[in-house]
Amino acid sequence: KQEVTQIPAALSVPEGENLVLNCSFTDSAIYNLQWFRQDPGKGLTSLLLIQSSQREQTSGRLNASLDKSSGRSTLYIAASQPGDSATYLCAVNNNAGNMLTFGGGTRLMVKP
């Protein structure tokens, strides 16, 4: 059974810092991996999707990398801003079917 872990569970940084969020998964037979953002009391918004054949994806200040063989992904946020404060979740789609397996999330707070 696929298991997805995100460490740390919470992170507080000063504005302007570059930071890295980590995601690990136990079964490397995945189709793709996604990073989501969730604001308090809201649904999830997809940020980046990396197909299994890709190594990384970039969108603005966000860069996500995937090392499928080691079961790891990182989300890099450059020059963090208070507006980046949210919970970030990673999820993998694997051979179990049309299902995403989510990590528990990292709650990020960026202080002005």
Add this chain to the structure above:
Amino acid sequence: DAGITQSPRHKVTETGTPVTLRCHQTENHRYMYWYRQDPGHGLRLIHYSYGVKDTDKGEVSDGYSVSRSKTEDFLLTLESATSSQTSVYFCAISATLLLSGNTIYFGEGSWLTVV
């Protein structure tokens, strides 16, 4: 924002009563999903639908049933609510299978408390 509406957004119900949550989409997407989100467990798939009247079980389907009589509506029913079903329920939609890499869109969530 994707056109997904969940109702009700908040509900308190008593143990043993039936509860139905509704998800309505205006995107004409083929696939619809129900997830629940709990502290310590992240989001887990309950059921999903791949077309009208076509549904399949997810990871935590016990105690839940679903129905899809129209493309735009996906209903989640708790036949007899229990306290362990207190959770936040999210509906999601996608145009294609998730393995193809198309975006999945989530609704705003329905907060259910079973007392």
